[in-house]
Structure formats: structure tokens, C-alpha cells
Amino acid sequence: MTKEEQITAESAVDRYADMVYRLALSQMKNKADADDLFQEVFVRLVSHIGELQSWEHVKAWLIRVTINCAKKHFDLYWNKNVEFIEDEETLRGEEAYEPPSEHPVRGAVLKLPPKYRLAVHLFYFEELSVAEIAKVTEQKEGTVKSQLHRAREMLKDLLREESG
Amino acid sequence: MTDQYMDQYKKEITQVHAPMDLIERTKASVREEERILRERRGQEETFGTAKMRSEHKIMSGTVEMRPEQKIISKAAGYADEKKREKRSAVRKWAYPLTAAAAFLILVSVSLTMRGIKGERSGMDSAFYEESAEAGAGSLEEAILEADAGASAELTTEGVSADMTVESAEEKMAVELTEDEASMEAEARRAENIESIEESAATSINEVQRSTEVRNQAVGETDDTACDMEKEDAAAAKTDLEKKKEAIVEDFADSALAVDYITIEKVDKKPAFCDLDDTKAHIYKGKTFLVRKEKTGWAAYVDAENGIGYVLRGEIENLDKFLEAGNEKLGQLDMME
Incomplete structure (x- = not known):
């Protein structure tokens, strides 16, 4: 395998950043959560990169992990049961994604x-x-x-x- | 229409890109994570390999160590070995010991259960056997005694009859003894019946007593066992009664019926021969003039020796009366 083709977590970020970001954005309620999800997915990839043998493998893995992490986020008690009194954007200082x-x-x-x-x-x-x-x-x-x-x-x- | 929307969706989405700062931040996080992972793996490898190497060297004795190192390494190795031994030593004896303990427990439990069962069945069977033996034995003995008594009577009478026949001087004595014998036979018969009743009563009592004793010993009433015992006692009683009846019937049917006949020599025909209800019956060549009396029959017969005899008997059945009468005559003929 050539150096360019070497599967590393960093090269995976370059290759699939947009895909993961779009997917994260479609799943999360706001941009900040989508950014967190994006980072979490690639950090997780570091410890599993050795198991993945091809880029298709990496792509499928990233999609699956993004979906699961988004699901986990929504399943958290905090996110299920806590309602913000004020708008999220006011609390976070960022606009909710639209x-x-x-x-x-x-x-x-x-x-x-x-x-x-x-x-x-x-x-x-x-x-x-x-x-x-x-x-x-x-x-x-x-x-x-x-x-x-x-x-x-x-x-x-x-x-x-x-x-x- | 949906495809049109979906194409538009594709276009819209294509315009969405991950922000550069986010990508950079993510890459930095990734690099950090990789470094941490590398260090961790490195440490594990170093530590693991080093430990293995040192252990190997100590065991093989290829490394020259400083004295203090030797002591430390020896101690460490010794401690390790000790730990290993302890661990393995524990494992070595634990399993067989556990297996032996389990086996002992099973054996003791099974023996205890067998012992309890055996005691119970032994007690039950012993009681049953005792009561059965007591009841049955006494009954059987009573019956045997009765039979023996009956047969003894038969033989003694026959013997006495034979003995008294031999001398002519004892004719009267014979008659007397015959009467006495018949009376004695009747008395004996009554005694036999009484003895049978007594023995039956005692056997029933013994059965009941043994039942009571057993119940006391057990300490609690066993309804099933009691019922069985009562049934046994009742069965014994009915058996006894049946035996008594049989004995009485035997008495009636046996040759002892002869004893019920009284014979009297007469010089002339008695008056009842001329009565209208007197009938002539020929039995074994002899003509019996028979008349029904209040109790039994009366008959006059001319014997072969020309002497006339009057026979009287408390036998209901005419044929049996004639048979007995004929026998009596026969005995007289033999005597004479």
C-alpha cells in the first residue's frame, strides 16, 4: 500500500469529513452537538483503524458509528428529560441549526x-x-x-x- | 416529483461542508489520541517484555547480576514462584478435597436414609410376623388338637371296644363302658369345642394385644395397619368358626354316629312294632322294623344269632340310623 493509500485516522478525516459532518448535522438538533459528534467519531476511529482493511470499510464504519453516537446522545437521560427554560441558542451562545x-x-x-x-x-x-x-x-x-x-x-x- | 426533490436535496447537501476549524480541531484530537495510544501500547510492551525477559533470564541463569540484584530478583522470583505455587497448590488439593467431601456427604445421607427405612420396615414386619404367628399358630394348634383329639377318641374307642370284646364276662362291662365311652366322647367333644373356642379367643386376644403393643411402641396409630390387623383378626375368627362347624359336621358324619345308637337285647318284639307307623326297612339283609320317635328313631331287628334287639338313636337321618344300627349289631356279633 502506498503512503497516500495508507489508512490512518488523520487521512480518514481528510477523506470523509464532509460525509460525517453532513450526517451528524442531519441527526443532531444543533451545530454544536453536530461538531462534538464529528470529533467523537474520528477520535474513536483511532483505536479501531487497525481493524479496517479498506476505505469502503472505513466509510461504512464511520456511518455506523455516527448513527450510534447520535442515538446514544438522544438516549441520554439528560437529553430525554431536561428541558431548557431558555432557548438553547441563548445558553450556548450559538444559533440552533437552521x-x-x-x-x-x-x-x-x-x-x-x-x-x-x-x-x-x-x-x-x-x-x-x-x-x-x-x-x-x-x-x-x-x-x-x-x-x-x-x-x-x-x-x-x-x-x-x-x-x- | 419525488426524484426532483431528491435531486434538489442532493444539490443542497453537496453545498454543506465541514468547517475547516472543526477539521483542524478534529485532526489535533486524533493525533493526540494516537499518541496516547502509542504510549500506552509502548508501556505495555516494554513492561511485559521486560518482565518476561527478566523471568526467563533468572530461570535460565544466563545473566550475571549484581549481588543485590540477585537477592532482589531471587526474592521477587521466589515470591512469584511462591505465589504461583500457592495458587497452584490451592488448586491442586481443592478439587479432590471437594470431590471427596461431596462423596462422603452423599454416602452418609444414603446410609442414613437406608437405616431409617430399614428400621421402619423391620419394625413393621416384625410386628406383623409376630401377630400372624401368634394368631395362626394358636389357631392351627387348636385345630390340630381338635383333630388329634377326635382321632384319638376314635382309636381309643376302637381299641377299647376290641379289648372288651375278648372276654365274655365283660359283656355288661362292655355295654357300660360303651355307654360311658359315648358319654365320655360327648364330654370330650364338648371339651374340644370349648378348648377350640378358648384357643381361638386367646389367639384373637393375642392378636389384639400384639396390635396394642405395637401401636404403643410406634407411638402413633397407623390406620392402615390397624385396619389390616382387624381384618386379620376377623378373618381368623371366621376361619375358626368354619373349622368348628366342620368339626361338628365331621362328628355327625363319622363312624362315631354309632355312639348315638343304644342297643338292647329283648326276648320278644316290642309293642311299637305293631303300630301303624312302624315300617319295615331292609338294610344289608336284615329287616329293621323302624318307628320315628320324638328324638330320633327306634328299630327292632332279629340278629343272625336269633336274638332280637331294639335299637334307639338320636339321629335324624334314617339311613344313617340304619347304618349305625347295623354297625352296632356287627360289633355285637363280633363280641359274641
Whole structure:
């Protein structure tokens, strides 16, 4: 393997930063959490890089870990049961993530439930097959198909509302 | 339409990039993490290898060490060895000891259970045997005695009859003795029946006593056992009664019926021969003029010697009366 092709965590950051960031952004409620998730995923990669034998392997691993870490974040008691009295942006000093107005479809997708959002992103943007999505998300293929179907229906309604 | 939206989604997403500062921060974190990992692995390797090497060298004795190092290393090695030995020593004897202890416990438990079972069954069987033996034995003895008595009576009577026949001077004595003998036989019979009853009563009492004793010993009533014992006693009683009846029937049926016949020599025919209800019965060549009396029958017969005899007997059955009467005559003929 050449030096450029050598699989390291740092080279993986260069290669898959955008993919992980987009995925993190689609899963998290705000930018700050998405940034934390981004960093966490690549730091974790350091201790597992030796197990991964190809870039496809690394890509699949990154997607799976991003999804799991996002899930863990939402499953935390703090995030489930604590409601901020004030707006998050005031507390954090940062704005909550909102897609720009010129990206209506992104906006509509962000409004979908997390599972539907993920299925849509992986299918339409990352261009993974239903089987690959099922493997990564640890679901049945039928479940993924139904999620995609429902996501399309909801998106239609959302976008019709926005345009109408 | 959905495809159009999805294409638009792709375009919109493509415009999203990870911020450079985030990437830089992440890379820095990654490098830090890699360094920490390297150090940790290095330490583990160094430590692990060094320890293995030192142990190997000490064991093989290839390294020249300073005296204090030797002592320390020896002590360390010795301590290590000791620990190892202790660990292995514990393991060595623990398993067999545990197995032996478990085996002993099982054996003792099984022996205890067998002992308890054996005692109970032994006690039960002993009591049953004793009561059975007592009851049955006494019954059997009573029956045997009765039989023996009956047979003895038969033989003694026969012998006495034979003996008294031999002398003519003892004819009267014979008659007397016959009467006495019959009376005695009746008395003996009554005694036998009484003795049978007594022995039966004693056997039943013994059964009951043994039952009581056993119940006391056990300390608690065993309903099933008591029921069985009562059934045994009842069965013994019915058996006894049956035996008594059989004995009485035997008495009636046996040759002792002859004793129920009284014979009297007469010079002439008695008056009842002329009565209307007197009937002639021929039995074994002899003509018996028979009349039914209040108790039994009366008959007149001319014997072969020409002497007339009157026979009287308290036998209900005419045929048996005739048979007995004929026998009696036969005995007289032999005597004469």
C-alpha cells in the first residue's frame, strides 16, 4: 500500500469529513452537538483503524458509528428529560441549526423524524442501497423501505405546504 | 416529483461542508489520541517484555547480576514462584478435597436414609410376623388338637371296644363302658369345642394385644395397619368358626354316629312294632322294623344269632340310623 493509500485516522478525516459532518448535522438538533459528534467519531476511529482493511470499510464504519453516537446522545437521560427554560441558542451562545432558506428540501428533510431523515439521507445523498442502509442501521430491509416510502409522502406534504 | 426533490436535496447537501476549524480541531484530537495510544501500547510492551525477559533470564541463569540484584530478583522470583505455587497448590488439593467431601456427604445421607427405612420396615414386619404367628399358630394348634383329639377318641374307642370284646364276662362291662365311652366322647367333644373356642379367643386376644403393643411402641396409630390387623383378626375368627362347624359336621358324619345308637337285647318284639307307623326297612339283609320317635328313631331287628334287639338313636337321618344300627349289631356279633 502506498503512503497516500495508507489508512490512518488523520487521512480518514481528510477523506470523509464532509460525509460525517453532513450526517451528524442531519441527526443532531444543533451545530454544536453536530461538531462534538464529528470529533467523537474520528477520535474513536483511532483505536479501531487497525481493524479496517479498506476505505469502503472505513466509510461504512464511520456511518455506523455516527448513527450510534447520535442515538446514544438522544438516549441520554439528560437529553430525554431536561428541558431548557431558555432557548438553547441563548445558553450556548450559538444559533440552533437552521438550513438556509434557499435549501427548502433540506429544511423539509430536517423536519422529518430522525429515522426517516437518516434513511432519506443515506439513500438519496450517500447513495447506499436498501440492504446497506439496513445493515448500517441494524434494521430489516422492509423497515427501511417503509421508512423511505413514508419519508417521501411526508416530504411531499411538507414541500407542498411550503410552496402552497 | 419525488426524484426532483431528491435531486434538489442532493444539490443542497453537496453545498454543506465541514468547517475547516472543526477539521483542524478534529485532526489535533486524533493525533493526540494516537499518541496516547502509542504510549500506552509502548508501556505495555516494554513492561511485559521486560518482565518476561527478566523471568526467563533468572530461570535460565544466563545473566550475571549484581549481588543485590540477585537477592532482589531471587526474592521477587521466589515470591512469584511462591505465589504461583500457592495458587497452584490451592488448586491442586481443592478439587479432590471437594470431590471427596461431596462423596462422603452423599454416602452418609444414603446410609442414613437406608437405616431409617430399614428400621421402619423391620419394625413393621416384625410386628406383623409376630401377630400372624401368634394368631395362626394358636389357631392351627387348636385345630390340630381338635383333630388329634377326635382321632384319638376314635382309636381309643376302637381299641377299647376290641379289648372288651375278648372276654365274655365283660359283656355288661362292655355295654357300660360303651355307654360311658359315648358319654365320655360327648364330654370330650364338648371339651374340644370349648378348648377350640378358648384357643381361638386367646389367639384373637393375642392378636389384639400384639396390635396394642405395637401401636404403643410406634407411638402413633397407623390406620392402615390397624385396619389390616382387624381384618386379620376377623378373618381368623371366621376361619375358626368354619373349622368348628366342620368339626361338628365331621362328628355327625363319622363312624362315631354309632355312639348315638343304644342297643338292647329283648326276648320278644316290642309293642311299637305293631303300630301303624312302624315300617319295615331292609338294610344289608336284615329287616329293621323302624318307628320315628320324638328324638330320633327306634328299630327292632332279629340278629343272625336269633336274638332280637331294639335299637334307639338320636339321629335324624334314617339311613344313617340304619347304618349305625347295623354297625352296632356287627360289633355285637363280633363280641359274641
